[in-house]
Amino acid sequence: MTGADAAPIRGNQHRALSILTIGYFVGFAGVVVYGPVATEFEDVLGLSGVLLGLLVAAPQLTGSLLRIPFSAWADSAGAKKPFAILLGLSALGMGGLLTILITTYPDGLSMVHYPLIFVFGALSGCGIAAFSVGITDITYWYRANRRGTMLALFAGLGTTSPGLFTIVSPIALGAVGLTGTYAAWFVFLLVGTVVFVMFAVDSPYFQYRKRGLEESEAKAKAADAGQELFPSGDAMQSIRTAATIPRSWMLTAMFFVSFGGYLALTTWYPSYWHNLHGLDIQTAGIVTALTFTLLSALFRAAGGAVSDRFGGEVTTISSFVVVVVSTLALVFTHDLYVALVATVTLGAGLGVASAAIYQLLPRYVPDAVGGASGLVGGLGGFGGFVVPPILGLFVDLQGVSGYATGFVVYLVVGLLALAIAVSLYRDQPAPTTPSVPAPADD
Template sequence: MSKAPNKISGSPTQGLFGATTAFFIGLASVALFGPTAKSLAQQLHLNAVSLGFLMGIPALSGALLRIPFGAWVESTGGKLPNLILLGGAFCGITGLALTISHPTFWTLALFGAIAGFGVATFSVSMGQVSYWFSKAKQGTANGIYGGVGNLSPGIASLWIPIALGLYGAQNTYWLWLVYLAVGIGLYAIFGKNSPYFQLIKQGVSAEDAKALARQAGQELFPSSTALQSLKTTARYWQTWVLVVIYHTTFGGFLALTAWFPNYWQTMFGLKLFPEAVGLTAIFSIGASLMRVVGGILSDRLGGVKTAFGSLAILFLGALLMIFGGRDFSVVFTGVCLIAVGMGVNNAATFKILPSVIPSAMGGASGWVGGLGALGGFLFPILQGFFIKNPQVADPGYNFSFLVYALAAVLSVLFLLLLTRKAKA
């Protein structure tokens, strides 16, 4: 038995690198239609709600798949589920590359949904990272993981318009396939499950695997199968509190990354490249970097305090967007505040999670990450109801940010419930 730990390969750093790589290449699908939203609305004669549906469809499939695949981490450790999801994303982008020259609304929606499989890598990789790190380092590790991974949509929003201008839509998606293939290869090589799952795969009993993994530094362990993990965590009311909070900030992050390119073009008459996608990248990349900061703050101040502060900042940013009209300085300030609030809270939520649901991280992250990410699909549709014509500077674009202000208030109320119940 003393030689068993020698069979453990990798380290927390390598586990973090592999999981972040999978999430980074998978999450790019969020930006699938954002940079082309205005031209698609014109070409396919879409109203604001239909356009919001199309922009959010990758987030929808990704959100729903996060739940079962996140729970599957409890029995596999994460690598196999991630490879399957990334393979699905590869198939979706292939379908778009083959059909984009003669698009229809439903072919775009179908292949966009399949490409959205990559978005589901979040909950899988989150569970994979969580099992590698101690409780004391969860905030920092998950902040780095989420922050770096969340850079992907912002970067994709920058290079997609460049590729479209140089090579056309079809060749842009073929380039995307090359990008995916390289990323999948890197994950296949460097992705590592935590020590416990490596030992289980080698035939070590669960009890011995836990003991040996503890010697290797692992602190968190699965307590059930995938289905049981979902059932167990669904019974915790804390799970649903965190779903609401994460729905506001991570779902909002996904939604606005897809929403902003069309917003900047329509409301301020900016060109897609470099102005509209550049401003979108500032939001997306800024929120991603603030997630790293949020992880560090959560370790120092606690997840709950960090979450309260970030939600207040989000609320203030949403108010500036509602009342800012077409005043660029006011609106840009609002966008920056929203990015800070969403980014910091995304890390704070997953700092809170292990402390309230420590025994089934895969199932909990599946519910929170999955249903939370559903906001990336729902928010653009809700915003669409405020807008009469998505191709003109409609005041509804401003008023549509009311959904984020109300969501921030609701999240604060649920967070208060969480803290009061904990003290009781």
């Protein structure tokens, strides 16, 4: 045995969770790269409801679809490298957007620049895809009895950044202007990327593999270090394996509603509060953050513990009942206070459901966690890109009242997700015993 083989692993599960959460916090802020200041772009460019919906959803295009290949890559090479690349791409997109603003804003900015603004917004959203990479890594770091709680902490705390940026961006817009706001954001991304690269560590199995150990020996030593689950094949094999399991697609459909809904409404709500209820831009951002974005993230952080206690199936059923009732209220009300209460409950339902779905994932797809994480997070999160233009279409067709009636979209998909959750409850798999015993967590 060489000295490298005998050396202890770098870091521990708590360090991994901390730096992954920080990195995700940095990257996930890209969700709202346009949302909180959408009115500024809407006024300068003269955007229709559909074009506005496409613009605020641009970060979700890459942030969702890149989850599939990058999480599977993490399943074959470890999480640090793909995670760092995603953060770097996000910084590159923000740098491109900043360059456009420096050279054209305000007098030279026009619809001619819309395609570039869309592309750089999409590139800025690459950091969102780090979600599935982090989910894969944490799944390998933690044992089953704590995994749901730790996954929810990672996802819940990491997703607080859009809420904070939804508050800060309109304030920064008033203080330093649009260009200054994005310049500060660019620096934030660069610093966050450097911090992640300096402190991130791969899970034990990948550390031993990178030291040259054969697969069987690396698994044995990683098991001694506390790792319970292991990748079963290369990146593409992980995706193919997950895609052959029907439950992967059921989880994906539910995540399309829960997390996709969170992404879509985080970017759409500022315009909803501003145009339907008459709140100014700064107030609309603060209300969005406090009643939905931040609150939903906190509910998501608690959702893992709830799922571990009561079971993911029961938790998803309860959560989607809350989603259906909340959206039904939002469709028919123009009253500000009713809308505030319905938004809070909607955010709670979406947040807890998102946590419960990922608590179920390792149990439903134990042989392809990375591939399943990519499918669920990527195609599921794609709801954040698909839905805002549809909401914009309601506005184009019905005017201001379309901001309310557009919620019928979530009423319908919420009912579909509820039906899937009930189906999973009726046909849930029996508990499995890990094939490799593991010592207690650190």
